[in-house]
Amino acid sequence: MRGESATATAGLLLAVLFLCTLVACAWWAARTHQRAQEATRATEIESVGALLTAMSESLLATGETGTLRRLVADAALRHKFARCRLVLPDGSVAAAESASQITLASLPEQWSDMTGPLPPPVMPPDCTLHSFPVSVPGRGTARLDLIVPTRSLGWSSLDTLAGVGIIGAVALLALLLVYRYLRHRIRALTFIGEALLALDAGEKDVAALTVQEALGPEAAAWNELLAERAGFQQVLVTKRLLELPAARDERSRDLTSMCDAMPQGLVLVDGNLHITYANGAAALYLGSARDGILGGDIAACLKHAEVLDSVKSVASGTLRRSSSAEISQTQGDTTTVLRFTVRPVRHDDESAAMLVIEDVTQQRLADDSRNTFVAKVTHELRTPLTNILLYAETAMDDSAQAPTRTQALNVINQEAKRLDRIVNDMLSVSELEAGAHDLRLDDLSLATLFEELQLDYEAAAQEKNLKLSFDLPPKLPTITADRDKVTLAIHNLLGNALKYTPAGGTITVAVVADDRQLEVRVTDSGIGIAPNDAEKVFEKFYRAQDERLADITGSGLGLALAREVIRLHGGDIALESELDRGSTFTLTVPVMARARAA
Structure with a gap:
């Protein structure tokens, strides 16, 4: 199965990752241990060199050559130096790790100082040289050479690697046991995961989604959940079938309520010119009770011949486009302008008409006010403009005398100021009415x-x-x-x-x-x-x-x-x-x- 293969691959990758991590940890531990040993050895060499230098200067000053030679031999043996020698400027060896290496039987009372570097001693393989200057007051200078073997990976580092290897092997074995246990435990979850993917892909068959119950309690619980889901879906389908008529009635009531809340009148007329629906606004505009006009003839409540002819044409199917007309109605001192719009409606392959009635009185009043405003503005602006044009022609006349031109320019100036006041007043009033004046x-x-x-x-x-x-x-x-x-x-x-x-x-x-x-x-x-x-x-x-x-x-x-x-x-x-x-x-x-x- 795809799930088990993925689990096995993940386990193998986890084991490889663990081994790589273990090897890296072992290498890092050995490397760190070796560096620590090297640092300790360097510190030890510096300390021993400084101590031998100080003691050599003191013993040479007092002439205790034998004590000095024993001290050098003991230091070489105790600190595992390959060579430990005290060399004079002429190259003779005054003290060494062994008596056979000493070339000077007794020290002279004085010797010359070192004027330059001595040639380096013969170096054994895998060794390093550490030199320390020795100065003996009244006698001369010398050099202490410590030749130290380079240490390879010691037994302590090997012990560290061996310990890490043993721990890694035990941990790998434990990881393998845990992996086998978890693989057995999550096997059922793997099959359930594949079933979920199939369900998400659109699989609806319960048999195809069922897993073997032998895989554990998880599989049994999954199969039970599938059975409950199938039963719930069946109950839901039954419930929806039972609620469908009630939902249709509820939507119808909601639609009726929304139409009743409309400020426009709405009337539906069938092919026989009978009113099948009318909202409250339509009954108000038609001047009839709503219950009294439902089912009745549209001609009984619609008195405007032009609108009635449009309704008849649309309801009969002879007219397939919308038409509208505006009718003015006067009751007492009040005049109302109603707009009647007739639109065709298709229902069950039968022709019907929808009549929409709107009160456009305020729109017409606004149009009249706008037209009046434009007319008055035109009248107010015409007079100063006419005077400006007239006197401008007078001022441009070459035959006009200076007083005449001056008078013309004064009139133009006054009329221009008057025009500016009119425009400013109109803008100010418009801004005030629009609420733009703060x-x-x-x-x-x-x-x-x-x-x-x-x-x-x-x-x-x-x-x-x-x-x-x-x-x-x-x-x-x-x-x-x-x-x-x-x-x-x-x-x-x-x-x-x-x-x-x-x-x-x-x-x-x-x-x-x-x-x-x-x-x-x-x-x-x-x-x-x-x-x-x-x-x-x-x-x-x-x-x-x-x-x-x-x-x-x-x-x-x-x-x-x-x-x-x-x-x-x-x-x-x-x-x-x-x-x-x-x-x-x-x-x-x-x-x-x-x-x-x-």
Whole structure:
């Protein structure tokens, strides 16, 4: 079997790996032991050489030659030196490991120092030379030569190798016994593993997945598990067959619930024009009770001939494409626009029609608002553009005089600024409505703000012969607000007051500030606003229906923008006006917690 073959191969590889590891360990142990011996021997040689050198210098100085020779012979015997000699500068041997090697019977009182290296002694094979200088004060210098045999792998290393080999053999035998035992134990698991691979490959036959129970308790447990699995699958199939109708009913209920939750009306009509299904929204759009229209004729509840003809064509199979129509319905003061879409449906080889009803009233209102916006923008931009083009031609005319050109350039400059204000106002209003305008809150000094306003508008008021007065308290606080937006709102209110107040009129700016809110009242004696226009003047592009406004330029965006920026601060702008008597715009802004006295 493939599993047993893999197990045998794994066991053989494990044995080879073990033997290789054992041989490597033995070699490393012997090598380490030999290096330790060599290091110990080197230390021993250095110590003996240093000791013999010191004693030789002392004995030579006192003339104890016999003691020196015995000391050298004893050191050579005890430390197993091949040669141990004391050599004078002339090459004579004063002391050696044996008396036969001594060439100098007695030492002279003095001898010359070594002026150069002596020729090396004759070296026995497999030996190393260690030389030590000897200096005898008053007599001369000499050299101590130690010739040491190189040690090969000693018996202690062989003992180490033999021990490692014995341990390895025992361990290999134990490994073999363990392998045979484990192979017997996992044999059943091997067959079970092959059965699992076959099961994963798609084998479903229980007989092909069964293993011999003689292999052990694992095999018996596996066979029992297969039998339980087969029984469980049979029970599961039976249960699914029994639950199939209930699941189909549940899915049908879920689909019905989802269709009922749709905001669009959904109606299914068969080939006989009978309503087979209608959700709640469809019953509401058709103005009938849901239970009352199910099973009935579609013509009884659908009163629009164009849509009814499309349903008949699609349900009969003569029309195989979708069609749609928008119908306006008016009930009292409310007009609703419904879009009817008819689509073909195939069911059991029979033609049917699906009618989808959508309320598109808000979409149409949005389209109308967009068209109105475009028309008003076009109208507002056309006047300054026309003036710019006209006066540009005048300025470029070669026959025009200098004053005429200067006047033309002034008009072009004024109209360009007017055009820039209109575009900026439109962008600001659009950003505010889209929520893209964020407040940049900071300390706003009201005293500085109204001082700048007074300087900005005094000249314009005097030019138009208007009396402009500011009613300010002795101290104005510093509030937390967006300086640019609050300034823009007050500028628009004050600018409108100057624009719509005839010559000789009055404009008053009254300010009241406490720890709760800031109130700015801009009162004028201008033309006033009719009651039916009082709230509409805050809409974009709206201008009051007053003939006197025909010659007064304006974009219709100033008040809309002013109210929006003040509402961003949590405040509002209110209007009190009487036609032909003037108007009062009241701006209120809550004072935030960071406000402090100026």
